[in-house]
Amino acid sequence: MIFVMISKACRLMVLVLTVILLLNMSLLSSQGVDVIYGKVGGVYSKLINLKYVNLTNVINDLNEVLRIAEQCGNVCESDVFNYLNLRLNKLDSLINDLIVEDAGLGRLETLKLVVLGVAVVATVVLTYSLGPYVVSYSWYLIRRGFRVRLGRRSHSIRWWFLDEEVVAVIAAIAVVASVFAIATTITSGRVVEPFSALGLLGPEGKIGNYPKEVYVGEPVKLYIYVDNHEGKPMYYRVLVKVGNESTLVNQTAPANLPPVKVFNLILGHEMNSTFPLIVKFNETGINVKLITELWFYNVSSREFQYSGRWNHLYINVTEVGGIGR
Amino acid sequence: MVGDEVINDFVRNFLSHSKDLSVDDLVSEVSRRYGLPKRKAVLKVFRMYVRNVIDLVDINPPVTFIKYLLSSYSLWYWLFNVVVVLTIVTVLAVSSESPLIPIRYVLGSLYVLYIPGATLIEVLYPKHEDLSPLERLALSIGLSLALVPLVGLILNYTPWGIRLIPVTTSLALLSICLATVALYRKYLYHKLRVVSNSG
Numbered sequence: 001m002i003f004v005m006i007s008k009a010c011r012l013m014v015l016v017l018t019v020i021l022l023l024n025m026s027l028l029s030s031q032g033v034d035v036i037y038g039k040v041g042g043v044y045s046k047l048i049n050l051k052y053v054n055l056t057n058v059i060n061d062l063n064e065v066l067r068i069a070e071q072c073g074n075v076c077e078s079d080v081f082n083y084l085n086l087r088l089n090k091l092d093s094l095i096n097d098l099i100v101e102d103a104g105l106g107r108l109e110t111l112k113l114v115v116l117g118v119a120v121v122a123t124v125v126l127t128y129s130l131g132p133y134v135v136s137y138s139w140y141l142i143r144r145g146f147r148v149r150l151g152r153r154s155h156s157i158r159w160w161f162l163d164e165e166v167v168a169v170i171a172a173i174a175v176v177a178s179v180f181a182i183a184t185t186i187t188s189g190r191v192v193e194p195f196s197a198l199g200l201l202g203p204e205g206k207i208g209n210y211p212k213e214v215y216v217g218e219p220v221k222l223y224i225y226v227d228n229h230e231g232k233p234m235y236y237r238v239l240v241k242v243g244n245e246s247t248l249v250n251q252t253a254p255a256n257l258p259p260v261k262v263f264n265l266i267l268g269h270e271m272n273s274t275f276p277l278i279v280k281f282n283e284t285g286i287n288v289k290l291i292t293e294l295w296f297y298n299v300s301s302r303e304f305q306y307s308g309r310w311n312h313l314y315i316n317v318t319e320v321g322g323i324g325r
Numbered sequence: 326m327v328g329d330e331v332i333n334d335f336v337r338n339f340l341s342h343s344k345d346l347s348v349d350d351l352v353s354e355v356s357r358r359y360g361l362p363k364r365k366a367v368l369k370v371f372r373m374y375v376r377n378v379i380d381l382v383d384i385n386p387p388v389t390f391i392k393y394l395l396s397s398y399s400l401w402y403w404l405f406n407v408v409v410v411l412t413i414v415t416v417l418a419v420s421s422e423s424p425l426i427p428i429r430y431v432l433g434s435l436y437v438l439y440i441p442g443a444t445l446i447e448v449l450y451p452k453h454e455d456l457s458p459l460e461r462l463a464l465s466i467g468l469s470l471a472l473v474p475l476v477g478l479i480l481n482y483t484p485w486g487i488r489l490i491p492v493t494t495s496l497a498l499l500s501i502c503l504a505t506v507a508l509y510r511k512y513l514y515h516k517l518r519v520v521s522n523s524g
């Protein structure tokens with residue numbers, strides 16, 4: 001009796017262990033892609049503070065990670081997840097090195113400004129103190145053989161650019177010009193009106209020829225254009241939603257719909273990207289609203305935030321062989 | 326440091342009693358008398374020349390235009406051509422990201438805002454006593470502001486249009502032509518002066 005009970009208990013234990021093992025295996029075999037997007041956000045948070053180093057390669061690597069992650073859907077296979085994780089760890093380590101390099105370059109830029117300032121002041125001082133000797137000695141070398149006689153006692157200066165009034169006017173112009181020069185130097189590199197742009201382009205990648213009527217299930221190819229003029233690298237997310245005439249979307253509130261497609265990309269300042277969007281409509285409808293919204297990663301809240309930029313396109317979706325086609 | 330007026334009075338007295346004195350001799354005399362190093366004596370004599378206390382006579386003046394062109398009288402013309410060429414090279418070679426961009430800004434500003442008008446003023450008033458220095462400067466800037474838009478207007482009706490290279494080339498041609506005419510007018514006055522001095 002006891003042996004039967006022990007045997008049953010053992011079989012139960014084996015069953016439970018097998019279930020637990022299978023559960024763990026299923027968990028290990030796939031990982032949420034949001035983890036990857038979150039890690040990209042962490043890496044991105046570090047690189048936006050870099051001002052002097054070239055970030056093109058890092059941004060390209062991050063975009064490649066995002067492209068691979070997008071192909072996963074919602075869940076990544078274990079090997080893909082591990083590969084992306086490893087790449088992000090390497091990028092994180094690279095950015096730590098770039099932070100140190102950036103600090104050094106920043107110090108170098110400051111030193112360059114100081115040296116330039118000292119050079120300008122030294123040039124002015126040397127010109128003021130040595131200039132008259134250089135000019136007069138040059139004149140002497142050219143005219144040393146000429147004969148000298150008494151002058152005509154005119155009040156005018158023989159060389160017009162040595163006249164006091166002319167020198168005063170030139171000095172005034174130089175002072176005003178230097179104010180503009182200093183202002184330009186201080187404000188250079190700053191973006192006066194930062195903005196991001198989102199565009200929806202037609203099937204040829206240009207504005208125009210937008211589809212007006214499509215069949216149910218027919219793939220519609222459009223292009224999405226994103227442009228960054230924020231003055232810093234931006235981590236964008238483009239959400240594609242399908243609504244109708246009554247769907248509200250404006251610059252303060254996004255459409256209250258789940259996205260049918262999500263695109264993630266990182267763009268440096270003054271970089272843009274155009275990529276295809278292929279969407280199929282599952283239901284018929286008049287004035288179906290295809291909405292694209294631009295979101296960006298907020299470093300403080302560590303979440304994506306609606307930027308207020310959106311596009312929409314009204315399309316009539318009909319059955320195959322429907323009226324009008 | 327000996328004042329300029331003291332040296333001026335000495336030089337006037339000295340010149341009234343001495344003849345056939347060269348600039349070199351005068352510099353040596355001033356240096357010796359006042360214990361000044363040569364560079365300071367040169368500066369003093371130069372200031373006297375600039376303020377018309379003394380005048381210079383060329384004992385071997387150029388008599389043909391070619392000789393005038395190759396003499397020190399035409400130094401301003403060659404310096405001007407160097408500035409024009411330097412401006413063209415800077416405008417075409419220096420990009421907006423280059424650290425030499427301030428040089429392009431300065432030369433470009435002179436090229437558009439001063440040089441065309443200055444050369445026209447030199448053509449119209451070749452003798453320096455015709456205009457005061459401040460008038461010369463003001464008219465140069467004003468005439469440049471008038472000439473450059475006219476050049477642009479003419480370029481608009483040409484196949485080349487108003488672009489960087491046509492504008493740079495046309496302003497260079499205009500300025501060099503005007504400077505050459507001014508040089509020739511100055512040569513004519515120089516020749517008149519030589520003839521009247523020898524007569």
